Amino acid sequence: MASQPTETTAEDSAGRDLPSDPTPAPAEGDAATGSLGEAAAEESYPPLVVDVAALEELLDGRYRDVRNLVREGLADHASVLEAAERLPYEQFRERVKDVLVELAATGNASLGFPKEYGGGGDVGASIAAFETLAYGDLSVLVKVGVQFGLFGGAILHLGTERHHEEYLGPLVNGELLGCFAMTETGHGSNVQALGTTATYDPGTDEFVIETSEPGASKDYIGNAARHAQVAVVFAQLVVKDVTHGVHAFVVPLRSGDQVLPGIRIEDDGLKMGLNGVDNGRIWFDGVRVPRDALLNQFADVTDDGDYVSEIENPNRRFFTMLGTLIQGRVCVGAAGVSASKVALDLAVEYGLRRRQFEATNEEQEELLLDYGLHQRRLFPLLARTYALHFAQEVMTDRLHEVFSGQVTDEASRRLLESRAAGTKALATWHATRTIQECREACGGAGYLAVNRFAALKADTDVFTTFEGDNHVLLQLVAKGLLTDYASDFADLDQFGMVRFVAGLAVETVLEKTAVHKLVERIKDVLPGGDAWSEDAGLLDPEYHLAMLRFREEHSLAGVARRLKNGVDSGLNPGLVFSQVQDHVIHAARAHVERLVLEAFVDKVQALPEGELRSALNVICDLHALSTIEADRAWFMEHGRLSSQRSKAISREIGVLCRRVRPVAGELVRAFGIPREMLRAPQLVGPTGG
Numbered sequence: 159m160a161s162q163p164t165e166t167t168a169e170d171s172a173g174r175d176l177p178s179d180p181t182p183a184p185a186e187g188d189a190a191t192g193s194l195g196e197a198a199a200e201e202s203y204p205p206l207v208v209d210v211a212a213l214e215e216l217l218d219g220r221y222r223d224v225r226n227l228v229r230e231g232l233a234d235h236a237s238v239l240e241a242a243e244r245l246p247y248e249q250f251r252e253r254v255k256d257v258l259v260e261l262a263a264t265g266n267a268s269l270g271f272p273k274e275y276g277g278g279g280d281v282g283a284s285i286a287a288f289e290t291l292a293y294g295d296l297s298v299l300v301k302v303g304v305q306f307g308l309f310g311g312a313i314l315h316l317g318t319e320r321h322h323e324e325y326l327g328p329l330v331n332g333e334l335l336g337c338f339a340m341t342e343t344g345h346g347s348n349v350q351a352l353g354t355t356a357t358y359d360p361g362t363d364e365f366v367i368e369t370s371e372p373g374a375s376k377d378y379i380g381n382a383a384r385h386a387q388v389a390v391v392f393a394q395l396v397v398k399d400v401t402h403g404v405h406a407f408v409v410p411l412r413s414g415d416q417v418l419p420g421i422r423i424e425d426d427g428l429k430m431g432l433n434g435v436d437n438g439r440i441w442f443d444g445v446r447v448p449r450d451a452l453l454n455q456f457a458d459v460t461d462d463g464d465y466v467s468e469i470e471n472p473n474r475r476f477f478t479m480l481g482t483l484i485q486g487r488v489c490v491g492a493a494g495v496s497a498s499k500v501a502l503d504l505a506v507e508y509g510l511r512r513r514q515f516e517a518t519n520e521e522q523e524e525l526l527l528d529y530g531l532h533q534r535r536l537f538p539l540l541a542r543t544y545a546l547h548f549a550q551e552v553m554t555d556r557l558h559e560v561f562s563g564q565v566t567d568e569a570s571r572r573l574l575e576s577r578a579a580g581t582k583a584l585a586t587w588h589a590t591r592t593i594q595e596c597r598e599a600c601g602g603a604g605y606l607a608v609n610r611f612a613a614l615k616a617d618t619d620v621f622t623t624f625e626g627d628n629h630v631l632l633q634l635v636a637k638g639l640l641t642d643y644a645s646d647f648a649d650l651d652q653f654g655m656v657r658f659v660a661g662l663a664v665e666t667v668l669e670k671t672a673v674h675k676l677v678e679r680i681k682d683v684l685p686g687g688d689a690w691s692e693d694a695g696l697l698d699p700e701y702h703l704a705m706l707r708f709r710e711e712h713s714l715a716g717v718a719r720r721l722k723n724g725v726d727s728g729l730n731p732g733l734v735f736s737q738v739q740d741h742v743i744h745a746a747r748a749h750v751e752r753l754v755l756e757a758f759v760d761k762v763q764a765l766p767e768g769e770l771r772s773a774l775n776v777i778c779d780l781h782a783l784s785t786i787e788a789d790r791a792w793f794m795e796h797g798r799l800s801s802q803r804s805k806a807i808s809r810e811i812g813v814l815c816r817r818v819r820p821v822a823g824e825l826v827r828a829f830g831i832p833r834e835m836l837r838a839p840q841l842v843g844p845t846g847g
């Protein structure tokens with residue numbers, strides 16, 4: 159069904175009930191385009207039409223059924239949103255734990271585990287379920303992430319059959335709660351430098367787990383302060399006085415509520431958000447676990463007490479091990495996109511109801527969403543949310559292919575790891591920015607806890623830090639680009655990588671990258687010479703992509719050149735890298751932004767001609783031009799944007815925003831966020847949550 163303005167109707171075009179409008183109903187036709195929007199509407203463009211149900215189906219993609227099941231579950235547990243606000247945090251933690259156990263019983267939280275252990279045997283579905291769960295309370299989401307993604311994921315991917323047999327069944331059905339104890343007080347991002355040790359004792363055939371120094375206490379560990387019975391502990395494995403690097407061990411923490419001897423646990427206490435999750439610190443004092451507690455997928459200690467691994471190089475072993483755990487990272491990126499959708503849904507719906515100042519009509523004040531400024535603030539973020547949604551969809555598909563064994567080559571795995579790191583960084587930064595802008599767009603009402611933004615802001619803030627700090631992740635992305643994901647990439651530490659790049663001609667670095675091949679294509683689609691960017695159509699996706707490819711290649715070349723010059727002039731490689739880190743981050747970001755735009759363009763171009771494609775085309779243009787505009791100083795510095803063209807881009811963004819305005823409501827409703835999850839009575843009216 160084609161959409162019509164629905165601000166004052168009792169049902170939207172997806173057939174869901176809408177709350178009654180808390181502000182007076184706009185005059186007929188007014189809410190459709192708004193008076194200001196109408197005044198400035200570009201006559202030459204046909205109006206956009208969005209069928210909410212069709213768009214929601216497209217966004218849900220192949221996992222629509224799973225997403226709908228999760229939506230139902232969210233609506234059933236809507237009271238958690240209120241509990242987060244009202245209950246003392248100790249009680250809220252118990253409530254969140256109870257919801258986790260109830261969710262475990264439905265099976266919707268463990269879709270990624272093998273069927274023989276009670277899972278759904280579908281990795282992609284598990285990501286889609288998690289993404290949808292992120293419309294709800296984020297303590298519940300993170301508790302689910304810790305139990306099934308981190309703890310369960312480590313047992314599944316780092317363990318072997320004996321661990322699967324013992325732990326997967328009980329953890330999948332919620333009987334055994336666990337935690338993932340990697341980070342230490344002294345080391346978070348630098349996991350290879352962890353201080354906890356696991357020393358093999360041949361006399362008793364056990365490992366002795368030890369917090370070797372004060373900085374080696376495990377810290378921030380979700381589920382540790384109260385609920386975890388068992389931990390997967392990451393520690394330096396020492397066998398026969400040789401340290402073999404970080405490995406993972408299953409270590410019991412509690413019997414019932416009692417912490418076991420040799421273990422000390424301290425509550426991390428109140429946090430900025432996510433207070434339904436019990437994060438804690440753990441110390442181990444000579445805790446003994448049997449030899450088979452080693453999660454031995456990639457290395458083992460034999461009956462004779464010898465260390466064995468099929469991966470000889472310790473760096474490669476370490477990166478291979480960590481590479482199996484990227485699902486958590488993919489999930490956090492997905493959750494960032496979902497949280498952005500909730501914020502945008504609230505802000506757009508509020509902008510369709512709230513009026514301030516007479517602007518075009520003396521009888522009636524203007525709807526917020528009819529102000530050009532409001533459109534400018536919200537719609538580029540909405541467009542980027544769509545772009546990230548489709549980028550995340552590509553991620554999920556690739557992850558599914560690799561983790562279900564459909565794609566097995568090493569290069570695809572490395573590309574996936576890089577993509578997961580980069581998408582997580584961009585998606586979570588986007589969430590932080592979008593939620594803040596949307597909160598402001600809702601004025602004082604946005605600040606009241608009852609209207610969801612307080613929790614949204616507080617709970618998502620740490621998304622930029624956990625599952626890998628975003629800046630550290632983007633450095634990983636750049637490392638992959640600079641080494642062309644070579645198989646020896648995994649063996650290189652930072653020094654090695656810098657020396658490797660410095661040892662190549664800059665042209666070689668570029669020739670090795672996929673970007674170079676992409677840039678070749680620019681010449682085919684755009685006029686040559688310096689004028690190419692001037693002559694191309696502003697709404698041509700090839701122009702948008704060419705700009706982003708140019709930026710990517712140029713930034714990467716700049717990093718390679720700087721690394722090379724620095725090392726050639728005799729500087730310490732670490733110092734050289736440190737001095738060019740801002741360029742490294744720019745290059746990585748440029749790379750991921752190109753991937754995100756490509757995902758969106760590919761999606762639009764694969765759609766049949768029609769209303770949906772036309773609407774998404776406009777959103778895609780808006781995203782592309784806003785991305786170029788956001789970095790216009792760089793494009794101008796590098797001769798790819800004249801001041802005239804730059805102004806034309808800004809003008810065009812204004813036009814696109816006005817085109818989006820009449821369908822903005824439909825665009826956010828198509829996210830399919832259960833009304834109960836909006837729970838913001840002053841913003842969108844009663845939602846029944």
Ligand SMILES: Cc1cc2nc3c(=O)[nH]c(=O)nc-3n(C[C@H](O)[C@H](O)[C@H](O)COP(=O)(O)OP(=O)(O)OC[C@H]3O[C@@H](n4cnc5c(N)ncnc54)[C@H](O)[C@@H]3O)c2cc1C
Pocket residue numbers: 304308338339340341344345346347348377378379380429432437620623624625626627628629630739
């Ligand atoms: C709420 C919460 C829940 C968590 N849950 C868990 C869990 O369940 N299990 C677990 O193991 N861990 C968990 N963590 C830990 C989390 O993964 C780490 O906090 C994260 O990896 C960052 O490590 P860090 O805190 O030591 O920060 P650091 O690594 O010290 O980083 C601090 C700052 O330094 C910068 N920085 C670091 N290295 C570099 C560099 N090379 N170049 C330039 N800048 C750099 C970073 O960008 C960052 O801005 C959790 C953390 C929080 C806050």
